Amino acid sequence: MPSPLYNTASIADMRLRARRRLPRAVFDFIDGAAADELTRMANEAGFARGRLSPRVAVDVSRIDTSVDILGFRSALPLMLAPTGLAGFYWPDGEIAAARAAAKAGIPFCLSTNSVASLEAVAGAVPSVKRWFQLYMLKDRALMWDMVERAEAHGYDTLCLTLDLAVQGRRDRDIRSGFTVPMKLSSASIADFAMRPRWLWGALRRPVAFGNFASVKGLGALSVAQFVGTLFDPTVDWAQVAEVRKRWRGPMVIKGILNPDDARRCVELGAQGVIVSNHGGRQLDQVPASIEALPQIADAVAGRAAVYLDGGVRRGTDLIKARALGADACLIGRPFLWGLSAAGEPGVDRVIDIFREELAIALALLGHPVFSAIRGDILVP
């Protein structure tokens, strides 16, 4: 793929490339969030607060960006977050992303709602460190089957997501009438005229949810209808505990914003929590991830790992999250922008940008070892 990505300087640049390539309704599905998108914006804006205090005259010729993630030595404090429908933006998108993660030496987390099935991803990229993300499904038999398939195919960490009891109300998607598969009416004439290749490919490609192959009669649904049909809104802590009991590997709980919930996760045996507001896509006006982080790190108090997603766009964001208590971060939209813009090389470039930005930041801060970063790197 000869795309001139070398002068795509930042994640924000990659977003613009994705915007040029995708039909508006599809771009908006990735980019948008709930209601006024205040939380989505706060996720990013929160990282612009706080100042890093650099030290000079430190030997920074050897930079170490690696961290331990539940026993795996990740080359970067970065994971690819579970995101639905990656294969809708680019053919075999989940596999492309998993390949990029494998090359970079970082974990990849497959979504319940992927286009490629978990078997297909594991088969195509056996070397990737892989997590499986689980939603609580109304059909528990289907759910436990999916869990067993994940275990059987080498997904060694389970990422249970709890912030999708119902689907958030995303105004952009309501306006565009976005469904999966996409209806022609959701794409404007301009979309057709300007992006014939994308539409041709997407309309021909039978988009299905690979992990739900056994479920019949899922036609063109809005995401809200999909969630309402399949996901279970009655989940309580007892049922979460049951998942913890049945899964043998490490389990991480995603979607935590409240310190008391974080404590519950630890108490029932979770190995980690992911501070997340689902990229602001579920409920607007909840705290930005980086704002919620310090209290949750305090509540967890080292008894489990703490991860964060939401608004991570720069190498310095990884450092700030670390300073405030996160062991590593996940990125969702950034890698989808790379994927949508240019497929696997686009995801490669996204990870490269984080790696370069992080390494240079560590050098210029006079803190060559990422895992040694502490809160005192922030100006009080």
Added chain:
Amino acid sequence: MPSPLYNTASIADMRLRARRRLPRAVFDFIDGAAADELTRMANEAGFARGRLSPRVAVDVSRIDTSVDILGFRSALPLMLAPTGLAGFYWPDGEIAAARAAAKAGIPFCLSTNSVASLEAVAGAVPSVKRWFQLYMLKDRALMWDMVERAEAHGYDTLCLTLDLAVQGRRDRDIRSGFTVPMKLSSASIADFAMRPRWLWGALRRPVAFGNFASVKGLGALSVAQFVGTLFDPTVDWAQVAEVRKRWRGPMVIKGILNPDDARRCVELGAQGVIVSNHGGRQLDQVPASIEALPQIADAVAGRAAVYLDGGVRRGTDLIKARALGADACLIGRPFLWGLSAAGEPGVDRVIDIFREELAIALALLGHPVFSAIRGDILVP
């Protein structure tokens, strides 16, 4: 009415639909406010502050959005606020709005300054839970007559509005020369060219103030002239107390921003106060409603109900108002936008949007019962 309102995702979207349909001067009369409109903007912006703290792993399969409003079980913590001239924006606008409220199971408050008379509304929509809003009129005989007619026609709650001793100075209306009925000179050529149907209907329709049918010689007046002619600027608490004595049902006092005034209302026997700055339309630079709410809730201290209007645009706004001490909220501009955009289905859609947003927010907050919301749902 086949308007495709399903993709009108939010109240803000509905406002844009109304803007396309109404002549500029009419839209500005609804949308505008006093002076620099800082208070109007602060009403909305005030709701964007404060963060909601969601809980996960709570069974949210049964959502209850209902509240008690002075003995009436309202399906939502929402009422249609008294607004003048609804029938000017859409034929029989007050009746259309009352019908939408009846279907939704929420109260409707008719304005003194309605186009349809209180008898006409009660006759057309006998099932709606209805309040009557009263201004203190110079002509007390006329006023008491109006009060008796209201009682006779099933308006069981009186909403006495005290923030209109004189009319606020609304710059947009001064600029456009807005009057009722509208003079041709207030509509631009573009208005004519783009909205022929609206103008044709409005100019033919004899707009009158239905409740003032007995008052002669009200020609084309600005709203300020109308208020100056009819409303009484000498009102004091003794006269408010007299209204309280003569009205047999519950009485609510609207337009309260000062905690001492709220205490006076309670002491003279009001069943509720409405924290309101008249949508920022009276005096600019007074507090936003949501800013004034906590102190007033403290002053009332449970001895009466506390309601709020001003800036309510989202389901989460209802939750924040509740968390800060309001029993329910009223909406003015939002339902007028729906009415102006599409008549009764437009108001239906506005209430639907609030219902959907509220229900989803309660689910995602892990607080399925609205009336159980407390201040601790706000991040400290």
Added chain:
Amino acid sequence: MPSPLYNTASIADMRLRARRRLPRAVFDFIDGAAADELTRMANEAGFARGRLSPRVAVDVSRIDTSVDILGFRSALPLMLAPTGLAGFYWPDGEIAAARAAAKAGIPFCLSTNSVASLEAVAGAVPSVKRWFQLYMLKDRALMWDMVERAEAHGYDTLCLTLDLAVQGRRDRDIRSGFTVPMKLSSASIADFAMRPRWLWGALRRPVAFGNFASVKGLGALSVAQFVGTLFDPTVDWAQVAEVRKRWRGPMVIKGILNPDDARRCVELGAQGVIVSNHGGRQLDQVPASIEALPQIADAVAGRAAVYLDGGVRRGTDLIKARALGADACLIGRPFLWGLSAAGEPGVDRVIDIFREELAIALALLGHPVFSAIRGDILVP
């Protein structure tokens, strides 16, 4: 003058009318300020902070906007500030403004740098309550002569301005090359094409500084050159005290931003101080007038009157200034905008707007008597 000013709703509207009528360089001379104009903007923005707390159920049928200004019962807490060159923007501009002030029953302060001489203004508008504003001139003989002429012609209060030791650096004027009289090169072709009447009148009109008729050889000067030639940068408090001794009537000192300077003014016998940063035209980054007011009112502690100019644009601004310790306010740019837009009727309209806004605000605040306003009208 048949200009349709009735729909000029606000001072901001009047500014736009002036902008349409004046050549750019002239408008910029009025509108502009020093450097980045941060202080100019802060003057206005400062009034947008702080909230007024309204009371209801108060008899507001009788509104009293009058105040005592050094023994004169002014109909409004408002004065026309000394501004140079009013006669440059409109023929006989100073006389037009003085007439408007006389009709409105408020004081008018003539600038040292007026186009019309002090004799001409007094002769044309003998009924106006008039102050004379004085700069300390290098040529003391000329200065004392001017002072005596002022006294002889009924200017009973002397307003000594101390913030013009040198002229501030006003970037817009440097860019446009603005001089008085105006050079043709400072007006663009567009100015000529769009405002032929203004330019024709201005270029024919011999603009001179009426009070400096005896000074020879003042050609086309920038204001900075004018100030540098005539004004005295060596003034100290001893010389201020000397002015105080020689002037028999009340003396007010203008340009005070520092509380210690305010104390000095009181100690040497000034009857008042004017908190002012010269409309932000002298030094950028000094405090906004309304920000500096409270400390100065504290320092003066009732021993002299406190006035304010800078950023006063709304009736509510007069109330906020009062609440923070000012006895009355002066307006500069607002009346020059009215004058430039429409001559005397323009100034009339500007004063009318303040009167209407103030009266309505007092009514809606439930405080019918302006002079009874105290600090408790502000929300804490």
Added chain:
Amino acid sequence: MPSPLYNTASIADMRLRARRRLPRAVFDFIDGAAADELTRMANEAGFARGRLSPRVAVDVSRIDTSVDILGFRSALPLMLAPTGLAGFYWPDGEIAAARAAAKAGIPFCLSTNSVASLEAVAGAVPSVKRWFQLYMLKDRALMWDMVERAEAHGYDTLCLTLDLAVQGRRDRDIRSGFTVPMKLSSASIADFAMRPRWLWGALRRPVAFGNFASVKGLGALSVAQFVGTLFDPTVDWAQVAEVRKRWRGPMVIKGILNPDDARRCVELGAQGVIVSNHGGRQLDQVPASIEALPQIADAVAGRAAVYLDGGVRRGTDLIKARALGADACLIGRPFLWGLSAAGEPGVDRVIDIFREELAIALALLGHPVFSAIRGDILVP
């Protein structure tokens, strides 16, 4: 050079002139900074906070703007900062800037990365007070040779820069593919069409790094490649101390943002520190210079001089920096804008603007002597 610079009122104006003259990629190299450029913007915005408190009735007929800079009586509290590549923007740019500094009586600091060699500058402008800025080079023999040449040619102060262990990641330069010498592909067609003279001159001119004449094989490199090839990332305090020992004159350390680092500088015998974030060009999200200044001034506690660069654009900025603890300021971009816009007269004008703004500010503050400014000039 007949450029009409007299109406270039401010440094911001000069920036716009430079933008019109330079190809986009070159302008962006000067103007741009790291990542989102938040620190670059904060540098400037930081000076817009804090208010100056003016005093009146002070004799300001004699203004003294001079300060002592390590034994040199500088006419202004201002130095020309070391900036690479000045000769790339204008033929013999370093010499032009040095001449302007000499005329103005202020120090000039030559960058290691200048186009003109240190010998050429010293030969052309022997009268200028000159500093030499040093980066720690991997090739220590080359470095010590450069240091000896500097000493031999009258550079009496060494300015050791420590914030360039690696090159920061400047997104604009990555996007444009900027290299030195410039590749044709980095200039757009529009650049060619609109700025033929600049390109013709720049492409013919063999741009080389004068002080590195002995280094072979430096082709068209990005600045990051240049830095990576030549600069030493292993520097520690012991090596800094060695430089201090071998250099006989005063030594100033540049790039300090952390108070502990400032203390280290003082302890190893530096005569001064320069609070600097390299104009925001190295690491984004570090503190603005003016924000970091007070703590560093406290840490140094008078034991060494404290200078500042970053965001200095106005005469009042020099006063604020002084009030917060800086002895003088350096300007980088401002003089490069003047140089790029108009060569030596452009730099003259930039220094003139600072001189005029500073003198007028001192007069209007009632503080005629710059060196007597203390922290109490800021409003608390």
